[in-house]
Amino acid sequence: MSRPSIIPAPLAALPWRMLLLVIGIAGFGLVVLFSAAGGNLRPWAFSQGIRFLVFFVGAIALSRVREDVWRQGALPAYVVIVVMLFAVELLGAVRGGSQRWLDLGFIRLQPSEIMKPAIVLACARFYDMLPPNETRRFGAIWPAALLIGLPAGLVMLQPDLGTALMITAGGLTVMFLAGIPLRLFVGGGLALAVCIPLAVNFALHDYQRNRVLIFMNPESDPLGTGYHISQSKIAIGSGGVTGKGFLNGTQSHLDYLPEGHTDFVFATMAEEWGLFGGLFIIGAYLLVIRWGVDVGMRARTRFAKLAAAGLATTIFFYVAINLMMVMGLAPVVGIPLPLVSFGGSAQMTTFLCLGILMSIDRANRGDRRR
Template identity: 70%
Template structure:
C-alpha cells in the first residue's frame, strides 16, 4: 500500500500490510469479547488486561517490521545462544509455579524463556541452512549440528516439564529442515524410529500426568469426572452451541463453572457455545487467512533465509492454532497450548506477534526496494 498523496500518514505506517493488521485486530477483539463473557460481563480480570497486552504486543510487531531481514539474519545465532543460556538459568534459578519450573523471576516481571525460543529456533535453523550449499543439505552430515540446535532446547524445556512447548520448538526446527530440502527418507526413518521407541518413551520418559493425558485422549469416557473432565466438558460446550450459539453471555458451561480453564486453554469452547458453529468458523477462517498470508510472504521472499524464516514462522502460528483446536475438540491430548489472541495470557500473544512482526519485515523487504528500517 502506498502512502497517500496528502502525506498525512507517515510512509512507514502507510507501508504496513493493513489488511493483515485489521485481520489480527479482529481476532483480538473477538478474544476480548469471549473473555468479557467468561468473566460474567466484566472487563476484569481478563478482558481489559488482554486488550492492554494486545496493544502493547501489536506495537512490538510494528517495531519489528522495521527491522530488516539482514539484521534478523545477523542476530539469529547470537539470539539463539542468549535464549539457550536463559533456559539453562531456568533449570538452576527458575521460579516454580504449579509444579513446573519455567520462569525467571526478575522482580518486575516473570520471564518465560521457552516462549522466545519458539521463533528463535526458526531464525537459527534458517540461518544454519542458509549457509549450507544446497547439495550439502541432502547429505547426512548437516543433520548432526541441526539435531543439536533443535534437540538441546527441546530437552531443556521438556525437563521443566513443558512437553507442549517443547514439541512446538521441535516442530519449528523440523519444519525449517523440511523446507530447506532435507530428504523425505530422513523424516520417514525418524517417524518409524519414534513409532518403535514410542512405548518405551511412554513408560520411561513421560510424567504420570502426561501419560494420563494420552490415556484420556484415547478414551475420554474412562474417567469423565477426573482426568477426562476437561475434554468431556469442552465437547459438551462446543456441541451445545449448535449453529448460531446460545447467545452472548448465555453460555451455561462457563457461567455455571462446568468448563475448567474456559478463559485460557478452552476459550474456543467458551466462544463456540455462545457464538455457535458460525462464530467458530469465522475465527478459523481468520486464522487460515493469516497463515496463508505468512506462506505467501515466504513464496515471494528474495533470499533463502527469508523464505525459510517466513515458512517456519507461518507454520509456528499454524501449530498454535491447530493444536489448540484439536485439543479442545478431543482430537489431540491436552498439552496446554492456548489459542493466540483468544485465550487469556501474554505468552502466546507475545510469541505470535513476534512472528507477525518478522513476517511483516520480510514482506516489506519484498514489496519495497532495500533501504529504510534498521
Template identity: 60%
Template sequence: MSIIPAPVARQPWGMLFPLLTLVAFGAAVLFSAAGGSWDPFASSHVIRFGVFLGMAIVMTMFPRELVQFAAYPLYGVVLLLLIAVEAIGAMGGGSQRWLELGFMRLQPSEIMKPVVVLALAKFYATLPPGMIGGWRSLVPAAVMVAIPMALVLMQPDLGTALAIAFGGTVVVFLAGVPMRWFAIGAVGAAIAAPLAFFFGLKEYQQRRVTTFLDPENDPLGSGYHITQSKIAIGSGGISGKGFNNGSQSHLNYLPEPHTDFVFATMAEEWGLIGGFVVIGIFLLILRWGVGVARKSQDRFARLMAMGMVATIFFYIAINLAMVMGMAPVVGIPLPFMSHGGSSMLTNMICIGTLMMINRWNREAPRSGLSR
C-alpha cells in the same frame, strides 16, 4: 496525493485488519469468561496486544544483515535462559517453567519457538548447496532442536517441546534435506514412542494420553476437561446461546475457560457460526504469511517466514484439536484469543518477523530469486 500517511498505508492491512478483529473478538470472549467484567482477563489481553503490536512494528525496521547476524547469539541467550529456569525458575501448577523478572514473569521456552526457527534459517542459508544431501545438513540442525527440547521436557512441558520440534522440522524439510532422513526419523519415533510413554512421561502426562483415547472412562476425573469442553461446544449449536450467556464457563463447569479452552467458551456463546468466523480469520492470517514466504527473495527469508507460519499454525491446530477431543490436552493456548502474556509474545514475534520480511520483499529488487 493520498490523505493517508505513507507509513500507515504501507502496513499489511490484509493481515492486520483480520488480526485486530480476532483480538477484539477474543477480548469479548474473555469479558464473558470473567462473568461480564473487563478484569482480570480482557483488559490485560488488549493491553498486551497493544504493547506487542508496537514491538512487531519496531521489528519491521530491522535490516536483513542484523537479523541474520543476531540469529546464533539470540539462540544462545534463550538457551541460557532455559538453563536458568532449571536452576532458579519459578514453580507453578507443578511445573518449573518461568523466570521471575520483577516486572514480568518470563517463559523462555515460548521465546525459543521462533528463535529456533531463526537459527535454523541462518544455518541453512549459509550452508553450501552441495552439502544439503549429506549428514552435515541434518546433525547440527537436529542438535539445535534437541537441546532446547530436552530442557523444556525437564520442566516438564510436552506441548512446548513438540512446538519447538514442529517449527524446526518444517524448516529442515523446506531446506531440502532428503526425505530418507525423515523416513528414518519416523521409524525411530515409532520405536521410541512406547518407551517415551512408559519411561519418559510423568504420570499426569500418561493420563492425558489415555484420556484422549477414552475420555468417557473417567468423566469426573482425568476426562473432565475434555468432556466439559465437548459439552460447551455442542451446546452452542448453530448460533450459540448469546454473548455473556454461556453456562459452562459462568457456572465453572468448563476448566480454564480463558486460556486453553477459550474456543469452547466462544463456541458455546457464538455457536458454529462463531467457530467458522474464528477459523476463517486464522486462515486469512496464515495465507498472508505463506504469501510473504513465497515472495521472499532469498533462502534465509523464505525459511524464516515459513517457520514462523508453522509456529502459529501449530498453536492453532493443536488447540482446536485439543478442545474438540482430537488431541491430548497439552496446554497449548489459542493465538490472539487466549489470555496469557507468553503465548501472545511468541505469536506477535512471529507476526513481527513476517511483517519485517514483508518489508524486505517490498524493498527488494525484482531481479529473480537468489540461491
C-alpha cells in the same frame, strides 16, 4: 504530482489487511473473555486488551528492523535463550508445579516461549550458510537436530510437553523446507512410533502420561483425567450452529468447563457463538497464516524463505494443536489459542512471529526508506 498523505509512509506501507484480521481475532477474543468473566472487563479482558496494544505496537516496531539483523542475530539469540533455559533449571520460579519462568523483578519471563520463533530463525540461518549441494548429506542433519534437541530437552525438564513439541515442530518444518530428504522424515516417524510406548511409560510425568492415554477415551474417566476434554466437547456441541448467544453460555459460567478463559477458550466461544463463530475464528487464522506463507514465497533470500515459512507454520501449530486439543483429537498439552486465550506468553510469541514476517515482507517489497 501526488497529494501528500496524512498517514506516515511507514504506517501506510504496513500489510493492513493482515493486521485488520489480527485485530478482528483479538477483538473477538476480548468479547469472549468479557463473557467468560460474567460480563466484566476484569479480571481478563481489560489486561488482555492492554497487552494486545503493547505487543501490537511492538510488532510494528519490529517490522522496521532490517532482514539482515534477523539473519546475523539468529544464532547469537539462540545461544542467549539456551543459556536462559539453563538458568530456568537452576534459578527459575516455580508456578503451578512447573519451573518455567525467570523472575527478573520487573517481569516474569518464559524463555521457552521466545525459543519458538528463535529455533526457526536459527535453523533457517544454519541452512542459509550451508551450500545447497550439501543439504542431502548427513552434515546437514545432525547440527540442526542438535539445535532442536537441546532446547526441546531442556523444556521437557520444566516440564512442558506442549512447548517442547512446538519447538521441535518449528525446527523440523525448516529442515523439511530446506530440502532434507523425505525418506529421513518417514524413517524418523517410524522410529518415533516405536519409541512412543517407551516414552509414555518412562519419560513422561504421571499427569502427562494420563493426558496422552485418556484423550483416546475420555469417557472412561469423565470426572477425573478426562474431565477437561469431556466438558469441552459438551460445550462445543451444545453451541450448535448459531450458539446459545452472548453471555448465555452455561458450561463456562457455571464453572463446568475448566480453563475456559485460557486453553479451552475456543470451547467457551463455540458454546455462545456456535459453528458460525468457530468458522470466523478459523477462517481468520487461515488467512493470516496464508499471508505468512506468501511472504516466504516472495522472499528473495534462502534465509528469508525458510524463516517466513517456519514462522507462519509456528502460528499454524499453535492454532491446530489447540483446536485438536479442545475437540478431543489430541492430548491436552497446554497450548493456548493465540490472540484469544488469556495470557501474555502466546500473544508475545505470535506478535514476534508477525513482526519478523512484516520485516521480511518489507524487504520483499524493496522498501529502502529506513
